[in-house]
Amino acid sequence: MSESYRVVEPQTGVRIGFGDVWQRRELLGMLFQRQIAARYRQMLLGVVWLALEPMAQLAMLTIVFGFLLRVDTGGYPYPLFAFSAMTGWWLFSKTLMSVAGSLQDNIGLISKVYFPRLILPLAATMKELFDGGVMVVILVGLSMLYGYLPTAKIVVLVPLFAYAALIGLGVGLWIATVMVRFRDVRPMMGLVLQAGMYATPIVYPATLVPERFAYAYQFNPMYWVVELSRWALMDKPVDIAPPFFWSLGFVCVTVYGGLMVFAKTEKIVVDVQ
Amino acid sequence: MSSNASPTVRVDAIGKRYLMPHAVHGTGTGGRIMAHLKEFLPFLSHQEDDYFWALRDVSFEVKPGEVMGILGRNGSGKSTLLKILSGVTAPTTGKAMLRGRVGSLLEVGTGFHPDLTGRENVFMSGVLLGIGKREIAAKLDEIIDFSGIEPFIDVPVKRYSSGMYVRLAYAVASMLHADVLILDEVMAVGDAAFREKSQRNIERLAGEGRTVLFVSHNARAVRNLCHTGIILDKGQCTFQGSAADAVITYLQKIHHYQPSQEELTATRWNLDDAPRLHDGGERVLTSVSLHAADGTPAREFHTGEPMRVRIGFHRCTLRQPYFAVLIHNEYAERVATINSSHFAPDLDAHGNGVAECLIEDLRLGEGSYYMMLDFGQYGGGRGLMTSADCVPNAATFDVSLGGYLGGIGLDAFQGAAHRARWSVVTSTSAAG
Structure with missing residues (x-):
């Protein structure tokens, strides 16, 4: 029987619906393209701006922490030390912000057309991955400038940054869910992310953290992203400790839970907007 | 359209309820705080009067090839009904069944981005409405032709006049070849000639056996295009019948023409x-x-x-x-x-x-x-x-x-029958 039925009824169960997303993958692609094209078209210097903002921030960090405070990086040049960590952090935090806002920013679409809502955070993540890719190119260029020629280890950056984006996606889905009802969350996010940045060894080395906190400190999944990207680029030694596996587990649970709560909330987002 | 064909759309006692605690606890600081809390924490609101029923117990059927008009004042629940049928939001009670591919157009220009060109937006909007990229590419010329804005198709739509924008958007939507088409107030766009074109398009779709659900404030459009009609009033379906009867009942209601x-x-x-x-x-x-x-x-x-x-x-x-x-x-x-x-x-x-x-x-x-x-x-x-x-x-x-x-038909909707004198001024013989 080739006839298809669509049944509309009160929502009960929760389904993540990857199958539906796959069926509408053309839409996912279009939304991704739309974000990229729209951004780079309205600003001729789109790519330049993309790089300029982190470079400016990097310059400031270098002046304050590298030049004035003379943070001990263990012999690595400070700009590269900071930038290799910043790249992953930026990917994570920007993905988190985009995913968190994906329902609200697209309420115009959501309230007028039906499509699997999960496409929105996924398109947002894809866009951040695209921007992240540009940053990685800059990062590799910078490391070559400082004499760290890429080795085979550089391949690790691909799964590593995908992991950073996945963390952003997972946490972002939770926040998107909360933000449907509590819009006040948005201004708080920047503050929390900034605190998170200082809780991760980005502008300073992890060795500065007092010994008794060092173990707990490593439960932060971004700690591992940061340390492993330094390892991949500059061969900075890293010990995989049990907290790494714990944090990996947390991330998996967060992402899965995020997908579930998102699937539940997407059904009411039109009604409570 | 045979009367015993099984319906393509069957709506069975659909109801939709919204949380509206403000309406009840509007006075006093305590009441207002409670209202906010209830909005954020829905489990606090179990009283019936915290809710507002936008739709209640609406049932109807639409057969293949039937164009059904939905009439009702602002706030009568028309848009909520279309949102439920198109899947944008779920009903609170009841059930609806739609057979075949469902396409809905609740807004003209959904998904259009001002910075993208007309051509890019055709793809964006089309894919959003559920038309495949390949299908759009195949019909691109037809879409551009329908919209009548060919010279501007590669210009960002932010530079379009509002008329051009709307024509292009509607042209995309007109390619939506769904078995069930849900349209909300889309006939109101464009100039007279374009509206005429859109009407033809809907007639053609119905002729092909597709089902169209159609909301409009334009009574004439409903009368001309629809076969059947329903009237919604405060979320309830108060009339079901032929489109002509529905329009007259509706207008009598809004103009208080209810002669005893x-x-x-x-x-x-x-x-x-x-x-x-x-x-x-x-x-x-x-x-x-x-x-x-x-x-x-x-x-x-x-x-x-x-x-x-x-x-x-x-x-x-x-x-x-x-x-x-x-x-x-x-x-x-x-x-x-x-x-x-x-x-x-x-x-x-x-x-x-x-x-x-x-x-x-x-x-x-x-x-x-x-x-x-x-x-x-x-x-x-x-x-x-x-x-x-x-x-x-x-x-x-x-x-x-x-x-x-001379007993030749003229009805109340055809204007005045002016007294006139007719004669033939010049004529040539057909055989000549």
Whole structure:
């Protein structure tokens, strides 16, 4: 029987619906393209701006922490030390912000057309991955400038940054869910992310953290992203400790839970907007 | 469209409820805090009066090839119903079943991005509506042609005029070849020629056996395009039937045309308590009665025959008064304006009395009509008229075709049948 039925009824169960997303993958692609094209078209210097903002921030960090405070990086040049960590952090935090806002920013679409809502955070993540890719190119260029020629280890950056984006996606889905009802969350996010940045060894080395906190400190999944990207680029030694596996587990649970709560909330987002 | 075909859309007791705690606990700080808490923490709201039912117990069926119009005032639940059927939001109760591919167009230009060109937006919007990229590419020329904006197709849509924007957006939507098409107020866009084109498009779809659900405020569009209609009022379905009946019922409701049995046979109406167009003014008009040429009371007239309208008035103090008889058809469309200032500028009406308007030959087609009476002062400016008392629904009457048109059909929606003399000025022989 080739006839298809669509049944509309009160929502009960929760389904993540990857199958539906796959069926509408053309839409996912279009939304991704739309974000990229729209951004780079309205600003001729789109790519330049993309790089300029982190470079400016990097310059400031270098002046304050590298030049004035003379943070001990263990012999690595400070700009590269900071930038290799910043790249992953930026990917994570920007993905988190985009995913968190994906329902609200697209309420115009959501309230007028039906499509699997999960496409929105996924398109947002894809866009951040695209921007992240540009940053990685800059990062590799910078490391070559400082004499760290890429080795085979550089391949690790691909799964590593995908992991950073996945963390952003997972946490972002939770926040998107909360933000449907509590819009006040948005201004708080920047503050929390900034605190998170200082809780991760980005502008300073992890060795500065007092010994008794060092173990707990490593439960932060971004700690591992940061340390492993330094390892991949500059061969900075890293010990995989049990907290790494714990944090990996947390991330998996967060992402899965995020997908579930998102699937539940997407059904009411039109009604409570 | 066979009547025993199984329905493509079956809506079964659909209801939709929204949380609206503000409405209940509007007063006092405590109440307001509670209302906010309830909005954020829905489990606190279990009282029935915290909810608002936007739709309640709506059921209907639509058959293949049927175009169904949905009528209702703002806030009657039309948009909520379409949102539920298109899957944007879920119903609270009930169930609906739609057979085949469902396409919905709740807004013209959904997904358009101002920075993208017309061509890019065609793809964006099309894919969003569920049309495949390949299908869009194949129909791109047709879409551009339909929109009529070919020279601008590679220009960002932010530089379009609003008319161009809307035409392009609608052109994309018209390619939506779904088995069930859900349209919300989309006929209101574009100029007359474009609207005509869109109407043809809907007719074609219905002809191909597709089902169309259609919301519009344009009664004429619903009457012309739809086969059946339903009326929603405060979330409930109050009427189901043919589109023509639905439109008339709806318009009678919104214009308060609900003649009682008594009024349907009346020939004289007392206007002392009749609703006025503008409240608060002096009530000068007291009564109206309709008469045949010889002065006998009547309410049935023939096209091309005379009609006497007698208008009672009192306490008239205006220097240059005018009376006007305004005739509307059942769609509340004006079909005639008969103003005393056109023919009798110096009508002498002071104090109390009766004014008579003799319409020498009534040029209306067959149907029921509503008469509006207006009274006021004219002059003071060039052709300036100031209404003093206006009764929107003063009288009703019926017209049937007399000998005037030789019995050839003309209905209330076709305008006036002007008296004319016909002759052939030049003609050549067909054989020549």
